[in-house]
Amino acid sequence: MDKRIWAVGGGKGGTGKSFVSSGLGLHLASLGHDVMLVDADLGGPNLHTLLGMRNGHPDLGDFLTNRVGSLEEAAVETPYEGLRIVRGSENILFIANLNHYKKLRLLRQVRQLAAQDVILDLGTGSSYNTLDFFLSADPGIVVATPEPTAIENSYLFLKSCIMRVLKLYMDHYKIPDLHQKMLEQIEKNSQSLYSFFKSLLESDRSYGTILYRALRNFRPCLIMNKARDQADAELGRSVADVARRYLLIDLHFLGAIPYDARVHSSLKALQPFTTAHPDSAAARAIRSAAEELIYAVEHSRRTPPEIGFPSPR
């Protein structure tokens, strides 16, 4: 079976990325998978805490400073069978400013980890490092909460990913005029991404092919965390719809995780929420998202999107 690499990210802090990462990892391990969690939140790692572990060595910093030879050697066992973790580094100042060479080395080593499932827990923001980790995974999972700030930052994060994908695509296929156009219209003239796409399609329909080919493999997923009512749960579907129309990407909504006040108390007790309250609605939602992901990655994501027809004018 192919190795699965998932990355959990999103623009805003406090949406529950580490909570989702640990929940997904624990569930996959409980299914008998060999799972590796990598705390790639370079600015503020704390995934180990959610698993009830203390910080210590070896960690990601030991790998990046060559104290250990490979990322595999930086991994430690967790108290849960089948689940290992590469803890984030305590040396935050050094590690948060990862240079290009170290980033590529880390990405290469992630692919070489001896685990069936690898889950990268990413930090907040849209730095190139975070975007590249997110884009290296299939799929990347955006965790948002039903608040304007989180929604706004999620779109910003997705837009940054799209810009990065387009830049890499245009560099690779040597389409400098289009890249120049993108820089001028979006960065200098503050045009929205959709207006840019639209003006491109109107100037030449063949640009549609280029955009389609560049973006067709970027198919992130979305989890709406801390949903308090049905409207919050439905919001995820609406966000996916808006992203499909205005960002031209296939954002797959995995589901909503209901808000549960006990998350706070289980965190204080240094106990993973999904093992402390396995029958809660939130734990069930995480399990269902994990299974949907397995299904989505193995089946539907390998088929191309639906064929559309133009509307009559």
Next chain:
Amino acid sequence: MIKRIEDWTYYELLNVERTASQEEIREGYQAALATYAPGSLAAYGLVTDDERRQIAGRIEEAYQTLCDPERKEAYDLSLLKRSYYYSPKAPFRRTVGRLEIEEAPPKRGFRQALRRLFPRRKGAAGPD
């Protein structure tokens, strides 16, 4: 193929299948309306007010057409008239041009057709 919002069909706007019942169309309309309603959280930070008004107008237009059986039938016919027929297994997409068609498997030529009709016997030697 990537399309502008103006190019989405009414069915795509309401996120329903072409075979959707009136009830499904109404549900799709309500969900789409909620997504693009004034002050909608889903549109926050990405969709401008003008864009939101434009799509809300198209959603309304889509529902008014699809909920009326006569107008729906006329619209379905117009869709059919404008779309070329390709079998569901067609290995390329319409309107995407040369790049996509390149992904189609190589065309079977006369030689391959003959080879299928008269398969080579096992152990038979000869030039390929």
